Amino acid sequence: MKLGFIGIGNVGGTLAERLGAKGHSIFLGARDPLSADAKELAAKIGSHASVHSVQEAVDLSDVVFLATPWNGTREIVQGLRGLDHKILIDCTNPLLPNLAGLEVGLNDSGGERVQAWAPKARVVKAFNTVGFNIMANPELEGKKVVMYFCGDDADARFQAKRLIEDVGFEPVEAGPLSSARLLEPFALLWISTAYKFGFGRDFAFSMVRGGSLGPS
Numbered sequence: 001m002k003l004g005f006i007g008i009g010n011v012g013g014t015l016a017e018r019l020g021a022k023g024h025s026i027f028l029g030a031r032d033p034l035s036a037d038a039k040e041l042a043a044k045i046g047s048h049a050s051v052h053s054v055q056e057a058v059d060l061s062d063v064v065f066l067a068t069p070w071n072g073t074r075e076i077v078q079g080l081r082g083l084d085h086k087i088l089i090d091c092t093n094p095l096l097p098n099l100a101g102l103e104v105g106l107n108d109s110g111g112e113r114v115q116a117w118a119p120k121a122r123v124v125k126a127f128n129t130v131g132f133n134i135m136a137n138p139e140l141e142g143k144k145v146v147m148y149f150c151g152d153d154a155d156a157r158f159q160a161k162r163l164i165e166d167v168g169f170e171p172v173e174a175g176p177l178s179s180a181r182l183l184e185p186f187a188l189l190w191i192s193t194a195y196k197f198g199f200g201r202d203f204a205f206s207m208v209r210g211g212s213l214g215p216s
């Protein structure tokens, strides 16, 4: 698939590398397309990766990953053209400083805000619930780490599920985009466990199932 990345730092860069390794075409959207870091990332991924302006990366892609700091995300999304009907995978977390909570509270979500800023995009919330270090290799103790995802468009969820599998996670479908109200606090739990509760970043959640219960 043709995958665009808005935000090519820890999360965007790691996902671009993992998905590039699976043969997807990678369009890295950089604020400065001449930056050495962006060129280095593209070179690491290989000849099917290239660096562009953020708008060009969107224009060239079928699926766009959004992995920007929350405080700039509204301006970035509202400033883009051509997101209509594209799959927009929102990896952001609307964190308050010092892990004090979520800027949007618990009766709204960053995912739904992103949808409001790009009303005709097909937004899927995913890749927000564990650290980028886990995304780099989402298998611990021989078991795949779970990645919850949600969105209102069934085809977008289906495509996102395949990409989640390509990164190496066990996908867990969580219904409509309003489930981002669950996924974002879940991310805060991972971050708090890593930084407040003293476990560090090298852990993740997995799903343990009895018999054949639940979707497989």
Ligand SMILES: NC(=O)c1ccc[n+]([C@@H]2O[C@H](COP(=O)([O-])OP(=O)(O)OC[C@H]3O[C@@H](n4cnc5c(N)ncnc54)[C@H](OP(=O)(O)O)[C@@H]3O)[C@@H](O)[C@H]2O)c1
Pocket: 006, 007, 008, 009, 010, 011, 012, 030, 031, 032, 054, 067, 068, 069, 070, 072, 076, 091, 092, 093, 094, 095, 127, 128, 129, 130, 131, 132, 133
């Ligand atoms: N870090 C994690 O483990 C993790 C895990 C899950 C979710 N998240 C969420 O994912 C998002 C990104 O986190 P991160 O750790 O990847 O951040 P990061 O390493 O700081 O990377 C942010 C990226 O966004 C780019 N950016 C910033 N403002 C931009 C703009 N106006 N236009 C275009 N690009 C812009 C930055 O470009 P420049 O280099 O030019 O500044 C950089 O490439 C955050 O919302 C975070 O909460 C993070």
